[in-house]
Amino acid sequence: MTTVGIIGAGQLGRMLGFAGQKMGLEFVFLDPSDDPPAAVIGPVLKYPFDCDEGLAKLAAMTDIVTYEFENVPVAAIERVAPTTAVFPPARALKHAQDRMSEKTLFETLAIPVPGFRAVDSKEDLRRAAREIGLPVVVKTRRLGYDGKGQFIVRSTDEIETACRALGSNDLIAEEWIAFDREISALGARNVSGEIVHYPLTENEHRNGMLRISRAPADTADLVAAAQDYLAKLLERLDYVGVIALELFVTSNGLLANEFAPRVHNSGHWTIEGAQTSQFENHLRAILDMPLGDTAMLGFAGMVNLIGKMPADRSILGTAPWHLHDYGKTPRPGRKLGHATIVTTSAAERDSALEHVSAVVAQ
Numbered sequence: 001m002t003t004v005g006i007i008g009a010g011q012l013g014r015m016l017g018f019a020g021q022k023m024g025l026e027f028v029f030l031d032p033s034d035d036p037p038a039a040v041i042g043p044v045l046k047y048p049f050d051c052d053e054g055l056a057k058l059a060a061m062t063d064i065v066t067y068e069f070e071n072v073p074v075a076a077i078e079r080v081a082p083t084t085a086v087f088p089p090a091r092a093l094k095h096a097q098d099r100m101s102e103k104t105l106f107e108t109l110a111i112p113v114p115g116f117r118a119v120d121s122k123e124d125l126r127r128a129a130r131e132i133g134l135p136v137v138v139k140t141r142r143l144g145y146d147g148k149g150q151f152i153v154r155s156t157d158e159i160e161t162a163c164r165a166l167g168s169n170d171l172i173a174e175e176w177i178a179f180d181r182e183i184s185a186l187g188a189r190n191v192s193g194e195i196v197h198y199p200l201t202e203n204e205h206r207n208g209m210l211r212i213s214r215a216p217a218d219t220a221d222l223v224a225a226a227q228d229y230l231a232k233l234l235e236r237l238d239y240v241g242v243i244a245l246e247l248f249v250t251s252n253g254l255l256a257n258e259f260a261p262r263v264h265n266s267g268h269w270t271i272e273g274a275q276t277s278q279f280e281n282h283l284r285a286i287l288d289m290p291l292g293d294t295a296m297l298g299f300a301g302m303v304n305l306i307g308k309m310p311a312d313r314s315i316l317g318t319a320p321w322h323l324h325d326y327g328k329t330p331r332p333g334r335k336l337g338h339a340t341i342v343t344t345s346a347a348e349r350d351s352a353l354e355h356v357s358a359v360v361a362q
């Protein structure tokens with residue numbers, strides 16, 4: 001019996017668990033929170049993510065360790081790695097945790113990015129605004145997610161406010177991109193180096209948070225470039241597991257925004273919409289099994305359920321919708337679940353998405 005350890009016991013851990021249970025795997029989680037979503041899958045060691053004792057227990061109880069969110073301290077991974085293999089590798093996590101290091105890596109790999117500058121003082125931000133041109137997006141270099149830790153500076157008067165909101169060091173200033181749309185390239189690489197790509201996904205964000213995904217993205221002409229960028233990243237990092245690369249589509253082609261070294265919200269549609277889900281492929285990758293077919297089973301759409309579950313859940317529980325409820329306590333801005341649809345035409349998918357996103361609008 002193979003036991004997989006997962007740092008973090010949120011919804012991603014829970015969905016990895018559902019996929020893994022079918023494969024005969026067992027799971028142990030590490031998470032300090034009370035009654036986390038993945039507790040239905042297996043035991044949760046209730047320790048902080050950087051606690052030596054908790055990490056040592058997790059390593060001792062498992063054959064392999066992975067993680068479900070990118071703010072796991074790199075030191076925690078490095079502590080586990082000598083006794084139990086940890087994937088994705090710490091080097092991927094290091095780049096993903098620091099937006100400067102992430103964007104610099106993209107540049108090194110000749111993956112186009114928005115203009116960016118490191119900001120460690122108000123003066124740096126003034127200079128960045130001058131050199132890049134307004135508006136600029138100022139982001140904390142570390143620990144941002146779902147649009148948190150970001151500020152759009154539209155005029156020089158707003159520089160003060162941005163620094164008050166975010167502090168004035170350990171920031172990055174980025175060119176504001178008036179993109180046509182946002183897409184993500186999702187793929188996996190196993191220990192032996194086999195790579196698979198999922199069809200591209202188009203993503204709609206509101207207030208920095210993912211609301212709706214559609215796959216395949218209607219961007220056939222961009223598939224080759226997106227897959228080339230993703231493969232370069234996977235190979236440079238000697239990556240193992242599922243990865244998601246977020247890209248802006250502009251009239252001049254693709255620009256890379258960020259990558260996530262884990263299964264990703266924009267790939268939730270793969271549970272019902274692809275031959276092999278991202279969760280199964282992540283487990284296959286880290287266990288060095290052959291990767292599963294990523295072909296689509298139709299046109300897939302996904303709506304996130306954020307803040308509160310819709311009062312009338314019947315529409316989401318009725319075919320052809322698939323409702324996923326993470327079992328979390330509702331709180332404003334919290335991801336509580338998602339619903340997926342798989343249809344035979346893009347038009348049918350889009351009208352169903354429009355209808356349901358109005359019902360669940362928060």
Ligand SMILES: Nc1ncnc2c1ncn2[C@@H]1O[C@H](COP(=O)(O)OP(=O)(O)O)[C@@H](O)[C@H]1O
Pocket residue numbers: 114137144145146147148174175176177178179182205208209246257258
């Ligand atoms: N440089 C940019 N230009 C335009 N929009 C941006 C830029 N950076 C971020 N955004 C918007 O904010 C969202 C969240 O930013 P992102 O960098 O992906 O941070 P997070 O880690 O919070 O996901 C993006 O998906 C995009 O919609």
Ligand SMILES: [Mg+2]
Pocket residue numbers: 146246258
């Ligand atoms: Mg993002």
